[in-house]
Amino acid sequence: MTISALLATALEKRHDLLAQAKERNTDCYRVFHGTVEGINGLNIDRYGEAWLIQSFHQTLTDDELKEVSDSLTHLEPLPVIYNDRSDKNSRVMNKLDVINDDFANQAQVMHENGIKFTSKLRHEGQDPLLFLDMRKGREFVKANSQNKTVLNLFSYTCGIGTAAAVGGATRVMNVDFSSFALAAGKTNAELNGVSDVCEFVQSDAFPALRQLAGLKVGGRRNQKLPKYPKLPTTQFDLVFLDPPRFAKSPFGIVDLINDYQSLFKPALLTTKSGGTIVCCNNVAKVDRDAWFNALVRCVEKQGRTVSQHNWLDCHEDFPSFDGNHPLKMVALTID
Numbered sequence: 001m002t003i004s005a006l007l008a009t010a011l012e013k014r015h016d017l018l019a020q021a022k023e024r025n026t027d028c029y030r031v032f033h034g035t036v037e038g039i040n041g042l043n044i045d046r047y048g049e050a051w052l053i054q055s056f057h058q059t060l061t062d063d064e065l066k067e068v069s070d071s072l073t074h075l076e077p078l079p080v081i082y083n084d085r086s087d088k089n090s091r092v093m094n095k096l097d098v099i100n101d102d103f104a105n106q107a108q109v110m111h112e113n114g115i116k117f118t119s120k121l122r123h124e125g126q127d128p129l130l131f132l133d134m135r136k137g138r139e140f141v142k143a144n145s146q147n148k149t150v151l152n153l154f155s156y157t158c159g160i161g162t163a164a165a166v167g168g169a170t171r172v173m174n175v176d177f178s179s180f181a182l183a184a185g186k187t188n189a190e191l192n193g194v195s196d197v198c199e200f201v202q203s204d205a206f207p208a209l210r211q212l213a214g215l216k217v218g219g220r221r222n223q224k225l226p227k228y229p230k231l232p233t234t235q236f237d238l239v240f241l242d243p244p245r246f247a248k249s250p251f252g253i254v255d256l257i258n259d260y261q262s263l264f265k266p267a268l269l270t271t272k273s274g275g276t277i278v279c280c281n282n283v284a285k286v287d288r289d290a291w292f293n294a295l296v297r298c299v300e301k302q303g304r305t306v307s308q309h310n311w312l313d314c315h316e317d318f319p320s321f322d323g324n325h326p327l328k329m330v331a332l333t334i335d
Contacts, residue, residue, distance in 0.1 A: 003064055004071045006038040007031070011075065017316055028110040028117070030132055030317040031072075037319065041086070044068065045132060046078075048110030048119045050103070052128065053082045056090065079103050081121045090126055109191065113139065115166050116191040117159060118184050129157045129184050133327050134242070136312045137278065140331060141240060142167035144276065148237035151175070151212070151270055153205055153263075158185025158198070160240045165194035173199045173236070175208045177249075203229050205243070205263065206251035213269035223250035235272045242280040256283045260291070261298050268302060271334050278312070284326035292330060299334060308333035 001009075010032045011018075021029055027048050034042030041057030051072045053060070060068070060082065069080040081104045084094040096104060104122040110130070111117070115138075117130050141150070141160050145167035152161040155174035162185070164172045172194075176182055182200045189198040201208060207217045207228040214233040219225045228251075243263055247254040252262060264279065271277045281291055292309070299306050312329035320326070 001038065002067065003039065003042075004067050007044065007068065007071050010037045013319075014317055025111050025114045028112055028119075028130060028132055029135075029315075033318055036321055044072070045128070046076075047121060047128060047130075048108045050078050050108070050119075050121060051076075051080045052121055053080065054085055055082075056085050059084050059086050059094075083122065085126075092122060092126075096122075107187075113142070115142070115163060116188070117162070118157070118187040118191065124180055125178075130159050131156070133314050133318045133325070134159065134280075135315055137240070137242075137280070137329050138163040140278065140310075140312050141238065144331075145169040145238060149173075151234075151236040151239045151267075153209065153239070153241050153267060154243050155185060156181045156242075158182070158188055158200070160242070161185065161198055162188040162192060162194065164238070164240075165189065165197050166192050169197055169238075171199070172197055173201060175201045175203055175205060177202065177204055201229055201231070203231075204249050204251050205254075206249065209263065209266040209270065213266035215266055215269070217251070219250045220248075220252060225250055235270055235275070237272055237275045239267055239271045239275070239277040240280075241267045241277060245283055256281050257286060260294065264295060264298055265302070268299060268304070268334065273304075273335055274333070276331050276333050278329060278331045280327065280329045282327045286328070288324055288328050291328065295330070295332065299332070305335045306332050307335045 028046055030045050032044035034040055043054045045052045065082055072080055083092045085092055087093050108119040109116050110119040119129055138159055142163040145164040148169050149171045150164040150169045152174045155161055155176045158174045161172045161174040174185055179202055182202055185200055189195040210217050211231040212234050243254050245256050296306050310331040314325045
């Protein structure tokens with residue numbers, strides 16, 4: 001099948017979702033998830049007032065790009081930005097013409113369920129400023145934050161924190177190491193008039209978490225510890241834990257395959273009794289049930305119990321082969 005035919009099939013499957021998006025003031029969603037829908041590594045998204053095409057395995061030819069662009073602009077006549085990220089480091093390789101380059105580097109605003117988010121199709125980072133597959137997580141947090149205190153770990157551009165604040169949280173602490181990401185988070189708070197309840201802590205997650213949990217801050221063997229913000233021991237009503245797959249710092253190693261517990265344990269200690277911790281794992285080869293069982297065992301080792309759990313499955317614009325999306329999200333109520 002041609003790319004345009006595959007795209008047409010994908011759009012037909014999203015007919016109801018696209019209608020709902022319009023009703024709910026949402027203009028950011030995925031229209032083609034290539035890994036499942038026919039072209040591995042090709043993703044096509046609506047990002048506010050633009051279409052964003054990204055290729056991760058193979059560069060689109062000029063003819064292929066025109067074919068896709070024509071299909072998208074027929075659906076809605078918006079600018080089309082193509083980011084070729086098929087090199088090993090996933091950074092954008094291709095240049096745009098002057099008009100599209102200027103547009104892609106300008107700050108835009110997109111909407112998800114009425115919440116405003118800053119958007120920039122090309123910037124100093126690699127990924128778009130809002131991960132669209134996390135929409136279900138933002139919806140859950142918005143619906144469960146009224147009069148709650150919220151801790152948002154590995155916050156990136158603070159989409160979760162913004163949703164919490166819009167949902168009526170009394171305090172939202174966003175923690176991320178990137179000043180660039182937190183700057184976008186501050187913009188998101190300003191766009192929605194919730195800056196007064198949002199805090200932005202630029203810190204490695206390990207010292208931030210361990211301080212909040214009342215634990216001693218340590219580091220990896222023979223590693224000199226850099227300075228970090230000092231935080232008091234604090235518990236929250238709702239904790240959101242969304243770490244990257246793998247990362248090293250002088251304070252520790254993030255490893256979602258082999259050692260999720262090194263982050264989950266202190267995050268658990270920052271969760272109030274009767275509170276909720278939402279855990280995310282984006283590694284496809286991690287078995288959902290085995291991961292969940294490991295979380296429950298970790299809770300029980302701390303002398304606490306999981307009284308309720310709620311799986312947050314991705315929306316249908318992010319299909320998977322077997323109904324189990326690589327991104328796993330579960331909300332645990334902790335007693």
